[in-house]
Amino acid sequence: MTISLPRTLHAPLNIRWEPLPDDFVLPDDPVESTLQPLLAAALREALELDDRIPAHCLIASNFGLCAVVDGKTIVKAPDWVYVPRVQSVSVGTVRRSYTPNLEGEKPAIVMEFISATEGGEYSIKPSYPYGKWFFYEQILQVPIYVIFEPDICCLEVYQLQEGQYKALKPNPEGRYWLGEIGLFSGVWQGQKAEVTAPWLRWWDESGRLLLWGSERIAEERLRAEQAEGETLQERLRAEQAEGETLQERLRAERSEAQLQALQERLRSLGVDLGPD
Numbered sequence: 001m002t003i004s005l006p007r008t009l010h011a012p013l014n015i016r017w018e019p020l021p022d023d024f025v026l027p028d029d030p031v032e033s034t035l036q037p038l039l040a041a042a043l044r045e046a047l048e049l050d051d052r053i054p055a056h057c058l059i060a061s062n063f064g065l066c067a068v069v070d071g072k073t074i075v076k077a078p079d080w081v082y083v084p085r086v087q088s089v090s091v092g093t094v095r096r097s098y099t100p101n102l103e104g105e106k107p108a109i110v111m112e113f114i115s116a117t118e119g120g121e122y123s124i125k126p127s128y129p130y131g132k133w134f135f136y137e138q139i140l141q142v143p144i145y146v147i148f149e150p151d152i153c154c155l156e157v158y159q160l161q162e163g164q165y166k167a168l169k170p171n172p173e174g175r176y177w178l179g180e181i182g183l184f185s186g187v188w189q190g191q192k193a194e195v196t197a198p199w200l201r202w203w204d205e206s207g208r209l210l211l212w213g214s215e216r217i218a219e220e221r222l223r224a225e226q227a228e229g230e231t232l233q234e235r236l237r238a239e240q241a242e243g244e245t246l247q248e249r250l251r252a253e254r255s256e257a258q259l260q261a262l263q264e265r266l267r268s269l270g271v272d273l274g275p276d
Contacts, residue, residue, distance in 0.1 A: 015139060016068040017102040024073060026064055026096065033115035035150055037061065038193055039200055040080045040113075046202050046210040052183075058083040058104070064097035065107065067139050072128055076135045080111035080146075082181060100140060107142045108180035111200075114149040121147050137165050144180055146200075148187075153198040155187050175203055183210070 020026075040061035047053050059082050064075040075097060086104030089095060100106035112121040112132065123131025126138070136142045137160065145158040145165055157176040158165035170176050175186030184203040192199060192212060202210040211219065 013139065014070050017099050018066075018068045018073075019099055019102065020064070020066050020073065020075070020097045024075075026075060026077075033113070033150075035195065035197055036079055036113045036115065038195060039148070039150070040111075042192060042212060043080055043111075043200055043202070045212055049213060049216060050202075050210045052181075052210075056085050056088070058086045058095075058098060060095075060098075063095075065110075065140060066097050066099045067135075069130070069139060070128070074128070074130060074135065074139070076130075076132055078107075078110040078132075078136075079113045080109075081107050082109040083107045084180070106140055109144040109146065109178060110136050110140075110142050111146040111148065114147060115151070133165070138163075144178055146185065148200055150198045153187055153189070155185075155200070157185065173207075 044053070044059050044061075047059070053059060059080075061080050062077045063081060064077045065081065067074050081098075083098065083100075084105055086098070098104075114121055120132050122133055124134045124137075125131035126134050130139065133145070136145050141160060141163075143160050145160075147156045147158075148154070155170075155174075155176070157168045157170075157178070159168050168176050170186070171184070173184075173186065175184040177184050182205070184205075184207075186201060186203065187198050188201040188209075189198050190196065192214070204210065
């Protein structure tokens with residue numbers, strides 16, 4: 001899907017990158033679905049456990065991205081955002097928001113998770129307060145825009161090409177290559193945090209799934225059980241070999257005893273067996 005935005009719909013925008021005023025009241029919209037924060041946390045968790053979160057990058061959810069457009073401060077809070085490089089802040093400072101091109105690079109990826117209540121993820125409204133699609137495409141110019149609707153297991157990925165978002169096509173496995181983060185993104189059906197649902201997951205270039213913490217623990221437990229089983233098998237094989245050796249020894253001792261008994265019997269009958 002491509003939403004074309006005629007250039008004649010709006011005059012050139014006057015965009016400035018300024019810090020959010022201290023007295024600016026950030027929107028405190030309620031989360032539309034209990035799954036949304038779980039989706040965002042799961043995406044970060046897999047990256048963190050695979051050591052793919054450099055110290056200089058910013059990953060956040062429901063976090064305000066700011067710009068001043070035609071003199072008005074605009075803040076949009078995507079459900080998930082990835083910024084490759086940001087400026088460090090003082091120890092103890094908590095970011096209230098992020099202004100691209102002032103505090104670091106612009107976001108490389110933004111994601112929106114659609115719930116039953118449509119939140120304007122496709123809005124191209126070119127006037128204040130601006131639609132999300134318009135804000136990410138025309139104002140921030142984010143290279144990758146992901147829209148995921150778990151209720152119907154629908155994933156759409158758009159790439160900024162010549163100033164407009166155009167839909168990407170998935171690979172044969174239904175995954176999308178996101179060069180900005182060096183991973184594939186796709187839908188995985190299963191359970192996490194006692195919730196069975198479609199989840200957004202990461203795969204590396206070789207097709208390896210980036211695991212969550214619970215999956216890593218299960219994998220380690222399985223490896224330990226397999227190693228224990230292999231050790232037990234080795235012990236059983238060693239005991240079996242020892243048993244076979246003992247049996248051979250017993251057979252040899254029995255044969256020697258039988259031979260000696262026969263020789264003694266023959267001598268008692270006067271048979272000269274000659275020297276031993």
